[in-house]
Amino acid sequence: MDTSRYTVGWIAPMSLELTAALGILEDRTTIEAPDDDVIYHIGRIGSHFVVMVVCPRIGIEPAATALANMRRSFPNIKHILVVGIAGGVPGYGPDLREQIVLGDVVVGVPQHGSGGVTHYEFGAWEGNNELTVKGHTLHPSAALLTAVNNLRSAHMLVAGSRIPEYLHELRMGLNKRWRQAFEDPGAENDHLFEDDYLHPDRGRTCEGLCDATRAKRRKDRGPRAERETDQPEIHYGNIGSANAVVRSSAKRNELYARHSIICLEMEAAGVMSDYQGLVIRGICDYADSHKNKMWQEYAAATAAAYAKEVILLLPSGTGVQKNNNTAGNQYNIPVYGHPAAFP
Numbered sequence: 287m288d289t290s291r292y293t294v295g296w297i298a299p300m301s302l303e304l305t306a307a308l309g310i311l312e313d314r315t316t317i318e319a320p321d322d323d324v325i326y327h328i329g330r331i332g333s334h335f336v337v338m339v340v341c342p343r344i345g346i347e348p349a350a351t352a353l354a355n356m357r358r359s360f361p362n363i364k365h366i367l368v369v370g371i372a373g374g375v376p377g378y379g380p381d382l383r384e385q386i387v388l389g390d391v392v393v394g395v396p397q398h399g400s401g402g403v404t405h406y407e408f409g410a411w412e413g414n415n416e417l418t419v420k421g422h423t424l425h426p427s428a429a430l431l432t433a434v435n436n437l438r439s440a441h442m443l444v445a446g447s448r449i450p451e452y453l454h455e456l457r458m459g460l461n462k463r464w465r466q467a468f469e470d471p472g473a474e475n476d477h478l479f480e481d482d483y484l485h486p487d488r489g490r491t492c493e494g495l496c497d498a499t500r501a502k503r504r505k506d507r508g509p510r511a512e513r514e515t516d517q518p519e520i521h522y523g524n525i526g527s528a529n530a531v532v533r534s535s536a537k538r539n540e541l542y543a544r545h546s547i548i549c550l551e552m553e554a555a556g557v558m559s560d561y562q563g564l565v566i567r568g569i570c571d572y573a574d575s576h577k578n579k580m581w582q583e584y585a586a587a588t589a590a591a592y593a594k595e596v597i598l599l600l601p602s603g604t605g606v607q608k609n610n611n612t613a614g615n616q617y618n619i620p621v622y623g624h625p626a627a628f629p
């Protein structure tokens with residue numbers, strides 16, 4: 287097997303994130319790389335040859351090791367993506383008016399002096415008992431950031447996002463038993479509890495336990511929290527990464543106030559300390575005490591669908607891509623993902 291043609295690397299931290307990823311990987315198969323003790327999933331997304339790997343466990347170090355092994359086994363990897371699920375900060379921006387709802391996607395891009403990922407528990411404890419964060423991470427490569435910018439524009443054009451279409455494709459790639467789990471759970475299952483209302487029993491879910499009158503539904507959060515089925519909003523900002531799970535609205539709010547972190551996860555710092563990759567996270571909870579697993583599959587799916595959109599906007603290296611899809615574009619202008627060949 288010729289590993290030299292694989293130029294895109296995809297790190298899926300957990301198995302359900304790998305499941306979503308494999309749902310969109312075309313012509314997929316597995317490969318054992320010499321001198322490596324894991325199996326890789328290889329295939330295509332558009333004209334790109336893509337290699338995927340799942341981590342043995344969550345956390346920064348396993349992700350760093352997965353990256354190092356992948357780069358050794360696939361020496362021509364140019365673009366690395368970390369694609370998975372995360373906790374989200376419900377409101378951000380001026381007057382906290384931007385609303386992140388469950389199933390939305392957060393993409394780590396440079397902002398407020400950060401490269402897009404902050405390793406927020408790495409630094410020095412100072413005399414005033416404050417942690418000065420020194421978790422420097424790299425920003426995504428110019429190629430990835432350019433693809434992201436092209437995609438941001440494309441989402442504003444008449445054809446809009448292709449995420450709904452890719453979500454459908456992804457589910458069709460799954461075993462029938464599992465398709466339902468990767469559906470959009472819907473606004474009625476998105477509850478944002480008041481910050482000071484704590485979940486009383488970690489052994490039980492909120493249903494039948496927590497006081498629903500202490501939770502906001504999307505309709506209570508204004509028009510920016512409204513979503514059609516399978517049409518997540520994409521948010522661009524700073525992602526917080528550390529080995530500790532955040533299950534506290536107080537900690538979540540503090541991290542937003544201090545570092546403008548809008549999304550919390552546990553792997554990106556292991557990749558971005560060494561490599562200019564791109565971190566894409568579907569939001570499955572609000573990083574508070576009520577966090578549960580209900581939205582995990584769908585959030586993994588929206589992140590994977592967005593990642594596919596980004597990959598289709600990376601240059602293929604051949605100088606030519608076939609324009610074979612103008613669906614939804616009444617002017618028959620080549621739609622993004624299938625750029626016309628340069629003359």
Ligand SMILES: [Zn+2]
Pocket residue numbers: 484485486491492496575576
């Ligand atoms: Zn609860």
